[in-house]
Amino acid sequence: MRTADRFDMHTCFFExxxxxALFRRASAEFVGTLFLVLVIVGSGILSRRLASTPxxxxxxSAMATASALAGLIAALGNVSGGHFNPLITFLQWLGGERNLGCTLAYIAGQFVGGILGALLADALFGSDSATTVSPxxxxxxxxxxxxxxxxLMILxxxxxxxxxASSGPFAVAAWLMSAIVATPSASYANPAVTVSATFAFGPVALPSGLAILYLPAEVAGALIAFAIIAICYPRVATTVPADYTEESSHE
Structure with a gap:
């Protein structure tokens, strides 16, 4: 898809x-839509359970959704344009800004990612058993x-x-706001916080048994994110001169 070369690539919704590679760009649309729908569904379920009024x-739910969308666009928008919505992709094709193959790949990624995001949210909130200590x-x-x-690691x-990089703190804060509402564990997502919570009192306190469960889960999530980032942002090999030293880089 070379058509968009004539547009400012730093403008929203253009990669x-x-x-x-189209696979990498469509993968960003898949991942972004998956997490967006996960937050929409998860925050809707939990807020409806806990809020006093509709x-x-x-x-x-609206705050969580908007926060998640802002963070995901900041993190993945450079790869695919951060559409996460077939209407944006379709209208770009209709306006001659995106070719048909790219359009179909994006839309397929968006629909598949969205469906999997909803199923994942259903798995997380499918019953009230997360409030007990059952298997x-x-x-x-x-x-x-x-x-x-x-x-969190994707963002x-x-x-x-x-x-x-300057948008990182805001994107991370937006994701945490969303994930705290949209996940039943309240998104510790940090081994240091998890271990510290075993010494705490109040709502954030964790029993040691749960902390032991959370730690490998957090590492697993980070490794999955590492693979996703490797797909969306492939490393470009650079050649370092043989006579390069730390001192010479400051000359």
Whole structure:
């Protein structure tokens, strides 16, 4: 897809490098739509359970959804344009800004990612057992930490590798706001926080048994994110001169 070369690649909803392999760009649309729908469904379920009125539930879900979308666009927008919506992709094709093959690949990724995101949210919130210590609850909470940690690492490294490092803190904050609402484990997503929570009191306190479950789940989520980032942001090999030294880089 070379058509978009004539557009400013730093404009929203156009990829930075249209020459990047279509598989990688469509994968970014798949991942972004998956996490977006996960937050939409998960935050809707949890806020409806906990909020005192439907209006409050709607407001909480809306804040979580908007935060997730902002973070995902900041992290993955340079790869694919950050559509996560077939209407954007279709209208770009209709306006001659995207070819048919790219359009179909994007839309396929969006639909498949969205469906899997909804199914994943259903798996996380399919029953109220996550509030107990049943075996099913342990599986659900472990899966929740995998999802939360994976999303967080995608935003951290996606913003860094997209050249939008300055947006990283805002994207991370947006994701955590969303994931705390949209995952049953409340998104610890940080081994240091998880271990510290075993010494804490109050709502964030964790029993040692749950902490032991969360730690490997967080590592697993981070490794999944590492693979996703490797697909979306392939490393470009650089040649370092044989006589390069740390001192010479400052000359």
């Amino acid at each position: 930075h490098d249209p020459g990047l 209006e409050l539930a709607l407001a909480v 099913h609850a342990l599986v659900t909470l472990g899966l929740s930490e995998i999802v939360a940690s994976c999303g 951290v490294f996606g913003c860094s590798r997209s050249g939008r």
